[in-house]
Amino acid sequence: MRERLGVDIGGVLIDRINDDTDTSFYSDNYLKTTAVPGAFDALRQLSERRFGSQIHLVSKCGPRVEQKSREWLDHHDFFRKTRVDPMNIHFCRQRQEKAPICETLGLTHFIDDRLEVLGYLKSVPNLYLFHPTSGEVEKHAQHLDRVDRVESWDDVLAALT
Numbered sequence: 001m002r003e004r005l006g007v008d009i010g011g012v013l014i015d016r017i018n019d020d021t022d023t024s025f026y027s028d029n030y031l032k033t034t035a036v037p038g039a040f041d042a043l044r045q046l047s048e049r050r051f052g053s054q055i056h057l058v059s060k061c062g063p064r065v066e067q068k069s070r071e072w073l074d075h076h077d078f079f080r081k082t083r084v085d086p087m088n089i090h091f092c093r094q095r096q097e098k099a100p101i102c103e104t105l106g107l108t109h110f111i112d113d114r115l116e117v118l119g120y121l122k123s124v125p126n127l128y129l130f131h132p133t134s135g136e137v138e139k140h141a142q143h144l145d146r147v148d149r150v151e152s153w154d155d156v157l158a159a160l161t
Contacts, residue, residue, distance in 0.1 A: 002054060002106075003050060003051055003054065003108045003109065004051065004054040004055075004056065004105060004106055004107045004108050004109070005046060005050075005051045005054065005055045005056070005107065005108070005109045005110070005111070005160075006055075006056050006057075006058045006102055006105065006107040006109065006110040006111070006124070007043070007055065007056070007057055007058070007110075007111050008057075008058065008059055008110075008111060008112040008113060008114070008117070008130070009057055009059040009061075009069055010025070010059065010061070010065075010069075010113075011036075011113035011114075011130070011131070012036060012039070012111055012112065012113050012130050013035060013036055013039050013057070013078075014033055014035065014036070014069070014072060015033065015034045015035060015036045015037075016113075017034070025065075025068065025072070030068050030071075030072060031071065031072060031075045033072065035076060036131075036153065037152070037153065038152060038153030038154060039153050040076075040078065040081045040082050041153070042153035042154075042156055042157050043055060043082040043083075043084060044081065044082045044083055045157060045161065046156075046157070046160060046161070047082065047083040047084065048083070049161050050160060050161060053085050053088075054088075055082075055084045055085075055088060056088040056089070056090060056105055056107065057073075057084065057088060057089045057090065058090045058091075058092070058098050058101050058102065058105075058107075058110075059089075059090070059091055059092075060091075060092050060093065060094060060095045060097065060098060060117070061091060061093075062093065066091045069091075070089075073089075090105075095114065095116060095117050095120065096120045098112075098117055098120060098121065099120040099121055099122065099123070102121050102123060102124050103123040107121075107123075107124050108124065108125060108126060109124065109125075109126040109127075109128070109160065110124045110126070110127055110128065111128040111130050111150070111156060112127075112128075112129065112130060113129070113130045113131060113132055113133075113136075114132070114136055114140075115129055115132055115136050115137055115139075115140035115141075115143050115144070115147065116136070116139070116140045116143075118143055118146065118147050119140055119142070119143035119146075126148075127146055127147040127148070128147065128148050128149075128150050128156065128159065129144075129147045129148070129149045129150065130150055130151075130156070131150070131151050131152065132149070
């Protein structure tokens with residue numbers, strides 16, 4: 001079976017460190033929001049070393065944030081820098097809707113900053129909780145036994161290469 005990686009966008013690719021600044025993704029300056037450190041390089045390495053063209057972005061958001069996300073990815077030259085196929089981007093409106101997308105795509109690995117989301121992904125055998133908030137972990141702790149915690153993209157590379 002071919003390995004396939006799924007990656008969330010907000011908090012995993014687009015850094016939440018900017019959330020209280022004028023370069024927040026939710027401000028008019030959203031294109032200036034920074035990427036999570038190491039994300040682009042790590043995805044390029046994962047493409048080259050393990051997953052090839054089978055890296056997919058799967059994100060929950062509304063129509064406006066979907067458009068902003070697409071613009072941000074283009075503005076930051078994400079697809080060229082990471083070698084992720086631009087056709088491998090999937091959006092849904094509810095967190096639990098990520099599960100059928102992952103199942104349809106046959107994803108074998110998934111990285112998300114929300115433990116709640118990872119709890120829905122029953123068809124994905126390898127789950128990675130990326131730099132979560134303590135509140136997220138406390139609220140959805142029943143799912144911790146199914147996930148590996150990673151705090152950075154260096155940790156992701158260590159786990160997946």
